[in-house]
Amino acid sequence: MSGGLRVAVTGGAGFIGSNLVSWLLRHPAVGRVAVVDDCSTGSTSLLGSDLAQVDFHHGSVLDAGLLDRAMSGADAVVHLAALPSVPRSVADPLASHAANATGTLQVLEAARRAGGPLVVAASSSSVYGAQPRLPKSENNCPMPLSPYAVSKLATEAYLGAYHSCYGLPVLPLRFFNVFGPRQRAGHPYAAVVPAWIDAALDGRPVTVHGDGTQSRDLTCVDTVCQVITTAITDKVASPWPVNLALGTRTSLLDLAGVLGDVLGGPVRLAYTGSRPGDVAHSQADPSRLLGLFPSVRAVPLREGLERTVAWHREQRTPASDRVGGSR
Template sequence: MRLLVTGGAGFVGSNLVRAALRHGGYADVRVIDDFSTGVERNLAGIEAEVIRGSILDGEALSRAMLGRDAVVHLAALPSVPRSIADPVSTHAANATGTLCVLEAARRADVPHVVVASSSSVYGANPVLPKDELAWTRPMSPYAVSKLSTEAYALAYQACFGLPTLAFRFFNIFGPGQRHDHAYAAVIPRFVHAALRGEPVVVHGDGRQSRDFTYVETVCRVLLDAVTRRVQHAQPVNLAFGNRIELQTVLTQLEQIIGRPIERTMLAPRPGDVRHSQADTGTLRQLFPDVAPTPVEDGLRATVEWFRGWLPAPAPRERAGHAEALGSTVAVTSPS
């Protein structure tokens, strides 16, 4: 199996590349990434061909497609707040970028393309759990761009006979997820702050909930989809119905690290959805053998990864933490 992963230096992409090479059958893995959000250290020690370039660069993308048996399209500009700050760049990377990937795959006769959409497309629809045939009402430019992503994939299936599968990712977390930028997701920010004895920031009251999904489980589903060339005429939720409040995540983290976590509560962010939970019927039908990693086990593995990666806090930081244990802290709503 000759696999191309767009955005392969990113969080999910690099985990997928490692999983593909580790589990065999994918001796030939190629990555295309412009390293605008992905980082080179994510691919350290990986025996994969890397093409440094944007999916908006037709020449680089055509080279990346040559001889591929399948494409997993993960390249994107993530984050709701980022899209509000710069909607044009988000549209270019996510909507136009997906169109470029699908057209390049069609021209290169690649027989299977999997794309990553997002649960954010449900937006203002309050019904839980979220069924793939439920109405969508995006609340941010990011959500609109992801609705375009899945719509283009399904249109290419209908118009050109290109076998495609559009997954709606929910809140993926795990080792390798960045905490160190303005648009970082909630769990890496929580873990990083907690391990350093710093307050965690929560946008909102902490009672907002998300269907958190461990990255290893996501990679297992993606590889199974590629191996069996699974296609579907509708988007597919890639989550397992594990709706958890942010305050509960913090409580679990306190149990894992063995000390209280200070919280700083801020106002809710524009474009954030209050609750999210996947209906799992279609996923279970297409992938009956996939067993999800429990969220608490995934949190434990994420904490251990951060512990191995982070420098120890300075003595002054430790002292400050000891004095602040009795105070209250905040929770950040996920992007």
């Protein structure tokens, strides 16, 4: 990979990061991709054959020297490294703050030392919290309900401050319930889509926290990767946060119905209590996103679920049964 744009991706061995790396490696304008990941929530296995094509730096975003090596000569930095999950942050708020808020500060300082590449960073719709208005506009006052949400609000604020104080080009993106291939289940903080697919494929009922009427703006990971890749290649920046979702609204009960259609049979539901910090309804106002990225294409929910179910089924297939013995 000689010539072309140089991109550093923190959290590049995670769910969203590994998908993004695949997108970047396929883009003709991108010449080199460096990945920073401590593999605490991600895994090099998610990168597959892409691992051989990237400069991989194993370690934490709290390691300034590691960041300097990864960002050397970078034209853009995509900061995805984080400790995800609202419930995880409720259980351990200090760890969430260190990884998400202090980690962002370290990334921004490294970007300054690297000469000021574009910094695209992941925030979260959780910053809206108790804000009752729908759809959620970036002009609404954030009302975070969890330490995770607070740490993501800090991420946005730091990006805006570094743009104001140091002229750093930045783009804070508020992710809304991203799902897709490579998003794993099998751990206490698994997101709803992989957790439900895993349970349904096992013949177990899926767990519904609350009454199932709560709604989400579910966004396929390919839509996210399309936006970030375009931001890098077209040098799209904004000191103000941008919702990265297209304004859809799906209740958990409706999600169960579509998932049942994809799986070919009804999904059994097991209801339990609501979780602290959870938001009842989430739907993006996509106006600012569409102003910056007018060509963005949303992957329809069913299409995204079909791709995701196919990936989960593939993971359950023994390697010896796959074509050529490997993925």
